[in-house]
Amino acid sequence: MYLKLQPSAYTDHITAHGEELQALPRPYAIDGNGLCVGPNPYKGKATGVSGFQVDAAAQQIDVLVDEAFRDPSGIVGMYAVMVTEYGQFFTSIPAIANAELIPER
Secondary structure (H helix, E strand, C coil), X not given: CEEEEEECCEXXXXXXXXXXXXXXXXXXXXXXXXXXXXCCCCCCCCCEEEEEECCCCCXXXXXXXXXXXXXHHHHCCCEEXXXXXXXXXXXXXXXXXXXXXXXXX
């Protein structure tokens, strides 16, 4: 099984009339080890997810990948902590809007 993650929509543009236009980032999937599978919206900058955090400003992981696989709904509203191929970490903004298990292809 893979865990499909859909980040939340965010304001992409504000029109001259003050209307906020929303953009929805591409969803992505990870395997049980947290590695990105399939299309990677980070264009190679991130190779996987190390966990999820409640507060984007905190430097801690609140939910590990294996815990997210057991209860995907528990990470909705949290931020993914991404890891690069060089072992660097960064918090993915916006928060996760939806998480669901999907079969491997």
